[in-house]
Amino acid sequence: MEHSQMLIDWSRAQFALTALYHWIFVPLTLGLTFLVAIMESIYVKTGDEWWKKTTKFWMGLLAINFAIGLATGIIMEFEFGTNWSNYSWIVGDIFGAPLAIEGIMAFFMESTFFAIMFFGWDKVSKKAHLVSTWLVAIGSNLSALWILIANGWMQHPVGMNFNPDTARNEMQNFWEVIFNPNAVSKFLHTISSGYVLASLFVISVSSWYLLKKRDTKFAKRSIMVAASFGLVVSLFNLTTGDDSARDVAVNQPMKLAAMEGLYSGRTQAPIVAFGILNPKKTYENKEDEFLFKLEVPDGLSLLGFHDIDAYVPGVKELVKGDKNHKILSANQKIAMGKKAVNALREYKDAKREHNTQKASDALKEFKANSKYLGYGYLKSEKDVVPNIPITFYAFHTMVTFGFWFIALFIIILYLSMTNSLENKRLFLKAALWSLPLGYIAQEAGWIVAEVGRQPWAIQDMLPVSMATSNIASSSVMITFWLFAVLFTALLIAEVKIMTKQISIGPKEA
Numbered sequence: 001m002e003h004s005q006m007l008i009d010w011s012r013a014q015f016a017l018t019a020l021y022h023w024i025f026v027p028l029t030l031g032l033t034f035l036v037a038i039m040e041s042i043y044v045k046t047g048d049e050w051w052k053k054t055t056k057f058w059m060g061l062l063a064i065n066f067a068i069g070l071a072t073g074i075i076m077e078f079e080f081g082t083n084w085s086n087y088s089w090i091v092g093d094i095f096g097a098p099l100a101i102e103g104i105m106a107f108f109m110e111s112t113f114f115a116i117m118f119f120g121w122d123k124v125s126k127k128a129h130l131v132s133t134w135l136v137a138i139g140s141n142l143s144a145l146w147i148l149i150a151n152g153w154m155q156h157p158v159g160m161n162f163n164p165d166t167a168r169n170e171m172q173n174f175w176e177v178i179f180n181p182n183a184v185s186k187f188l189h190t191i192s193s194g195y196v197l198a199s200l201f202v203i204s205v206s207s208w209y210l211l212k213k214r215d216t217k218f219a220k221r222s223i224m225v226a227a228s229f230g231l232v233v234s235l236f237n238l239t240t241g242d243d244s245a246r247d248v249a250v251n252q253p254m255k256l257a258a259m260e261g262l263y264s265g266r267t268q269a270p271i272v273a274f275g276i277l278n279p280k281k282t283y284e285n286k287e288d289e290f291l292f293k294l295e296v297p298d299g300l301s302l303l304g305f306h307d308i309d310a311y312v313p314g315v316k317e318l319v320k321g322d323k324n325h326k327i328l329s330a331n332q333k334i335a336m337g338k339k340a341v342n343a344l345r346e347y348k349d350a351k352r353e354h355n356t357q358k359a360s361d362a363l364k365e366f367k368a369n370s371k372y373l374g375y376g377y378l379k380s381e382k383d384v385v386p387n388i389p390i391t392f393y394a395f396h397t398m399v400t401f402g403f404w405f406i407a408l409f410i411i412i413l414y415l416s417m418t419n420s421l422e423n424k425r426l427f428l429k430a431a432l433w434s435l436p437l438g439y440i441a442q443e444a445g446w447i448v449a450e451v452g453r454q455p456w457a458i459q460d461m462l463p464v465s466m467a468t469s470n471i472a473s474s475s476v477m478i479t480f481w482l483f484a485v486l487f488t489a490l491l492i493a494e495v496k497i498m499t500k501q502i503s504i505g506p507k508e509a
Contacts (some may be wrong), residue, residue, distance in 0.1 A: 007473040008465050011083045014480040016450070018076045020443055021487040025069025025494070027442050030144060030191050031198020032062045033137035035229060037130075042225075044130050054218055056121070057506035058202065059133075061498055063118055068494045072487060083476060087457050087467035094160050094171045095150050098178075102146035110139030144194075145187050152183025154458050155449070156251045162373070164347055164366055169461070182247050186449075189240035192233045193445060196405055197438040199230025203412065204435035205502055207428040216422065218506045224416050231409035237402065242303065248452075249304030249312070252459060254384060255452035257315045258391035260300055263289050265313040265322065271299025274396070277389055283316040315388070319381050330381035337376025340369035374461040383463075386454040394447040401441040408434055 036059050043051035077099065080088050088095070116124060116132040124132070153159075159176030160169045171177065203226045209219035248256050256262075261277050262269065275293030298308035305312075311325055321329030343366035350359035378384065408431060415421035421428070453459055457467040 004473060007471070007476065008468055010473050010476040010480060011468045012464060014083060014476055014483065015076070015079055017480060017484060017487070018072055018079060019446065019450075021491065022069070022072035022076055023442055023446055024439060024491065025065055025072065026144070027190075027194030027197040028065050028201055029062065029069055029140055030194030031196070031233075032058065032065070032201065033133075033140050034195065035198055035202060035226060036062055037133045037137045038225060038229065039222075040130050040133050044126050050217075053506055054222060057218075058222070059118065060501055061205075063114075064494060064497050064501070066114065068490050071490060075483065083469050083471070084457075084467050085469040087462065089168065090462060090467075091160075091169045091458060094153060094157075094169055094177060097171065097174070098146040098149040098153075102143050106139050106143035106146060110136050110143060113139065141191055144191055148187040148190055149178055149180070149183040151449075152180050152186045153177055155186070155453060156180055156182035156247070157458050157461055162370060164344055164363060165351070167344070167348075182244075182251065185240060185243040185247050189237060189244045190445075192237035192240055193442060195233035196230055196237055196402075197442055199226040199233070199409070200405065200435050200438040202226035203230070203408075204432050207431040208502070209505070210422050211425060211428050211432065215505050215507070220416065220421070223412060223421070227409045227412040227416065231406070231413060234402070234406045234409060238406070241399075241402070245303050246305070252453055253313050254315070254318050254386065255391070255448075256300075256304060257313065257318060258386050258388045258452050259395040259448060261289055261388060261392045262300070262312065262314040263316055265311060265317040265325070267301065267309055267311045268298045269300035269304075269310075269312040270295035270297050271303055272296075272396070273299075274400075275392075277392060279389075283314075283319050283385065315385060319384060330375070330378075330384045333372045333375040334378050334381065336369040337372040337374060337378070339376070340366055340373040341376035343369065344373075372460070374456065374458070374463055374466075377463050377466045378455065383455050386452050391448055391452040394444040394451070398441045398444040398448065401437045401444075404437065405434070405441075 036055055039051060039055040039058065042048075043055055080095075113132040113135040117129065117136050120129055120132065157169070158180050159171060159173035161172045162168075163170050177183075202222050206219035206223045206226070209215045210223075245256070248259070260269075260272055261275060263281060263283050272290070273294045273296055276291045278288050278291050281287040281289050300312050301310040302308050304310065313322065313325065313327055317325070317327055319330045321327050321332060343362045347359055347362035347366055350356075350362055375384075411427065412421065412431065415424055415427070455463045455465065457464045
């Protein structure tokens with residue numbers, strides 16, 4: 001079913017709005033739950049009431065973020081039914097399973113024990129309360145696991161089979177879906193990035209206290225815990241990013257080309273450490289790719305394939321094809337996709353007419369071309385190229401800030417151990433303002449993941465243009481602006497409540 005471009009664009013915009021707002025709240029929850037659990041573990045181990053006060057302060061900020069973050073998450077899941085019903089119909093058997101498990105197991109687990117964690121200080125024993133806190137941390141991350149398994153399947157669909165009788169993708173191997181390499185690397189990279197953001201949050205707030213010369217003991221100890229945790233998880237985040245890049249190189253080569261602004265493929269491909277793209281460049285002309293760039297020789301071949309001599313295809317080869325490297329052109333895939341679409345239609349017609357021979361021939365033709373079924377709905381070879389500038393700059397922003405965070409944690413730990421952090425006001429201000437950079441890096445990562453795989457709702461299988469609901473574009477426009485107002489109000493509310501609680505400080509926690 002064809003949909004108007006306006007409907008497609010507004011549906012994409014609404015889901016992007018919801019997802020970007022939702023991810024403002026989620027990573028802080030993922031990481032802060034573990035930081036709170038670590039602090040409470042210190043309290044139970046030492047019996048020092050001061051650590052209990054510290055734990056309760058950060059737990060209060062966690063509760064604010066947790067409560068407000070629920071709204072965007074619930075709305076986002078409902079949008080699959082309201083705005084993306086074709087998508088839900090075609091892949092609901094697969095995509096719905098991890099989301100159902102997330103709701104039944106992980107969400108109820110974290111919600112149940114959250115009540116004990118927040119309200120049960122004087123109602124259960126210390127150890128029981130500590131177990132509840134750790135279960136909240138585990139539950140929130142299990143919740144992320146199942147959602148990211150679903151998203152990972154969209155990036156690299158496995159463990160399923162297309163049923164021509166129902167025109168749906170049906171799950172064949174549940175375990176293959178769960179242990180999808182894309183899902184595993186995406187989960188580890190995503191949660192570790194959330195831990196980095198939570199560490200930045202604790203450091204930023206604590207730096208404010210040190211700049212104001214108040215609650216210094218609380219601030220110093222909180223910074224020490226957060227910086228230690230942050231350094232470990234940021235280094236882990238670096239390794240998971242490498243795993244994720246290798247998966248992209250193998251299964252989403254166009255995304256990798258967009259991430260690096262690579263228009264022409266090459267062996268010993270360099271990685272661009274910094275660059276400014278040439279806005280005139282396309283895969284069809286001979287303009288230079290960059291106005292300016294700094295490269296790391298052989299870096300992209302090494303990053304993508306762990307081999308400096310590996311060939312990395314560029315946008316041109318992925319669109320026009322490359323016989324030497326057995327890469328089909330986009331037009332070849334589109335032609336086979338259209339054969340699959342027509343064969344599927346003929347098969348359905350033959351089944352209705354009870355024409356067994358015609359149905360058998362059509363089914364045979366469909367199976368021969370079904371690998372490229374999704375391409376049959378594309379109009380031109382240009383459709384397979386994502387927005388390269390957005391993907392490129394988002395990726396390099398994320399990576400640049402990631403290395404800054406590692407340096408920040410190292411410096412903070414050194415200054416803390418030498419007891420000189422309190423006097424480094426300029427550095428404390430840098431630590432304070434690193435928190436917004438953390439949020440920018442988080443959003444940039446998701447922009448890379450989602451914009452980089454366009455035009456696909458499901459990689460190579462279902463284009464976004466065929467995934468939307470058959471509804472009026474005006475309805476999506478209205479709800480877009482309603483959600484924009486609602487989410488902005490929630491964000492403002494969170495910031496106000498948090499800043500008020502921070503200004504009160506840990507004494508009244």
